[in-house]
Amino acid sequence: MITTHRHGDILELQLARPPVNALTPELLAALRTAVEAAPAEGARGIILSGGAKVFSAGMDVPHLMGLDTAALKAGWASLFSAAHAIAASPVPVVAAIGGHSPAGGCVLALCCDYRVMARGPFRIGLNEVQVGLVAPDAIQHLMRRVVGVYRAERLLVAGELVESEQALAFGLVDELTDAEHVVQRALVWLQQLLELPNPAMLATRSLARADLVGALASFHEDDLDGFLTEWNSPHTQAALQALVARLGK
Template sequence: MLNLTTHDAITEINMARPPVNALNVDLLRAVRDAVDDALNAGTRGIVLSGAQGLFSAGVDVPALLGRDRAGVREYWREFFLTCSKLALSPVPVVASITGHSPAGGAVLSLFCDYRVMAEGPFRIGLNEVQVGLVVPECIQMALRRVVGAYRAERLLVAGAMIESSQALACGFVDELAGLEQVTTRALHWMNGLLALPSHAMLNTRALARADLIAVWSDVDALPIDQFVDAYFHPETQAVLQQLVARLKKKD
């Protein structure tokens, strides 16, 4: 489910759940555990990567549709806990976006310090509206920090999926690289950061991320129940059922 690689002082957490790195409970927990293990081992930086051509397809919708309300709430709490783990990381985290990154995959990248994306016809975005989901304020806030309020509104309300070049232009990602060089560039950026005086860098980073940390420090204070209510709205359920039906036809 994960491939872990140590690059000197940096730990790469590579998501490896074929075929599309769909985020189920097990993968979400595995990522959190890997972050904890890396920190306990003294890592100074983390790179979160995916498969070539696909960082993560986001939420495992077929598995989620089979759950009752308690199960759905458990899932979203696990998802928010993973976002929180990245947001509150005491060391820098880089998202190595190795291809398409819709919805949940894009969300995880927002909590990283820096985003390197594969150049070419790869798309990224929070397309939740297109599948009937409401994007909660705590995630909207994370996108606003990255692209600004107006651009975030336009992207979120449309549920837009944008190509890598447009993502770079609007600040959604920080850098583009050839498909096979994405993680290399992520490591290069991290090494540059780690070459700085660590006390000054880490404390400045903590101050700069204080707004994100404040929102995400207590996951159980987030509006999970409100989000679950919206998930069970009839329109949302109908759109998600149609999505799963299309996925089954592709199989």
């Protein structure tokens, strides 16, 4: 479910679960393993890429709805584990977002050092509210640190997905380019970063990202109990069933 591509000393990890890279516990575990293994394999930087029109559609809701309570909790915990692996990576990680990136896809992108997104009618954001869910504070922290407290409040409370130009204006992504060039632009940014004196750059990066790593490290599986109560509530289940019906079409 993860395809690797070598670009010299930069490793591209491509989500490869068609058609929309919906996130399952298995895919997230594979991503975590690949991110954690990359530096030991000689990677000085990582590019996280996805599909041509969808970076990742977020968590695989139909799959999750078929799980029992314990497996459901473990499934959501796997998102936090993968996110923490990206945030805590000792080498820089760039998201090459070639299309839509809602919910869990946005979470993974927000954990990266830099985000290059395809220009066009592609949407990104945390839309949990729209299906009756509250994004945990660790996830809300990811949004606050890149767009600011007030802008994050507006986006999170509305569960808003914004198109690429607006995402750039808000600072949710760092750069736009044509869809076919997102990996190349991510590669260029990483190569320029890696030309800097490496020990100083990496030490500065570690200090600058300590809040991000700390927010995700402070999350524990038991913190999901309230989230899962919301998940199982009648109004959220109705919204999720409607979502699954739309996906089926």
